[in-house]
Amino acid sequence: MPKYTEIEHSSHPHVLVLESAQEPYQCDGCKEMGFGPCFKCDECNFNLHEECAMPQSSAFHPFFCKCDFRFYENAPRPGFRDRICDACGKDVQGFVYQCLHKYAHDLHPCCMKLQRTLIGNGVTLHLRNSVATKCLKCGCKEVSINVKGWSYESSCGQYSYHVACVNDLILENWRRDYFDRNNTALQIMVPNQDIVQQTGGSSSKKKLSKYWKMAKVVLELIISAILGDPTTLIATLIQSLLSN
Numbered sequence: 688m689p690k691y692t693e694i695e696h697s698s699h700p701h702v703l704v705l706e707s708a709q710e711p712y713q714c715d716g717c718k719e720m721g722f723g724p725c726f727k728c729d730e731c732n733f734n735l736h737e738e739c740a741m742p743q744s745s746a747f748h749p750f751f752c753k754c755d756f757r758f759y760e761n762a763p764r765p766g767f768r769d770r771i772c773d774a775c776g777k778d779v780q781g782f783v784y785q786c787l788h789k790y791a792h793d794l795h796p797c798c799m800k801l802q803r804t805l806i807g808n809g810v811t812l813h814l815r816n817s818v819a820t821k822c823l824k825c826g827c828k829e830v831s832i833n834v835k836g837w838s839y840e841s842s843c844g845q846y847s848y849h850v851a852c853v854n855d856l857i858l859e860n861w862r863r864d865y866f867d868r869n870n871t872a873l874q875i876m877v878p879n880q881d882i883v884q885q886t887g888g889s890s891s892k893k894k895l896s897k898y899w900k901m902a903k904v905v906l907e908l909i910i911s912a913i914l915g916d917p918t919t920l921i922a923t924l925i926q927s928l929l930s931n
């Protein structure tokens with residue numbers, strides 16, 4: 688895809704300019720939060736994800752090999768149930784890819800475009816629609832009661848994080864950093880009971896600390912992928928997030 692730095696979009700009367708957002712923003716297309724690159728009208732504080740600003744009219748996703756997705760500014764078939772994104776489990780409130788099936792699948796534009804594989808820091812992570820390991824943030828395999836949700840899982844299968852949980856984590860930490868610079872307590876670093884047992888409990892402190900070191904490396908890789916183009920502020924956020 689050619690790289691555009693200025694576009695006109697049917698949803699807004701002014702030209703939108705590609706910028707690297709200095710703080711998290713809400714996308715006026717899909718209504719989800721965004722980090723990093725953004726098509727913006729400064730005058731109106733109007734923001735669109737790159738994925739929302741330049742969607743494909745139709746798309747396929749390997750997790751739904753029988754589904755033919757179309758892009759819509761408003762989901763055309765409400766009524767069966769509330770529209771929920773199959774990837775992150777959050778509501779669909781605006782721009783969406785929806786398949787043509789009667790009981791349609793929905794994907795936020797950013798969720799549709801998640802990278803399948805992340806490689807860096809000596810680890811390889813795969814995007815999965817079902818995982819063997821519980822998410823290290825929420826301690827569950829499913830993102831909610833009704834939705835499995837997608838995760839990044841390490842190739843060794845020991846580490847996994849829901850994409851939705853990493854998004855929340857970035858936001859929580861940004862808010863905490865923004866409103867209370869002294870409070871650096873991080874929920875993420877409290878291992879859940881299962882993981883402590885798996886890795887040998889308190890008798891094996893060394894093993895446990897090695898495990899969490901690796902868990903941070905994995906998390907860092909996912910955060911970098913989600914942020915896309917980390918700005919200085921966001922880079923600092925990653926540092927504070929991973930320094931504990």
Ligand SMILES: [Zn+2]
Nearest residue numbers: 714717736739
């Ligand atoms: Zn969006």
Ligand SMILES: [Zn+2]
Nearest residue numbers: 701728730731
């Ligand atoms: Zn405007």
Ligand SMILES: [Zn+2]
Nearest residue numbers: 754786788792
């Ligand atoms: Zn379908």
Ligand SMILES: [Zn+2]
Nearest residue numbers: 772775795798
């Ligand atoms: Zn989603």
Ligand SMILES: [Zn+2]
Nearest residue numbers: 822825849852
């Ligand atoms: Zn989770």
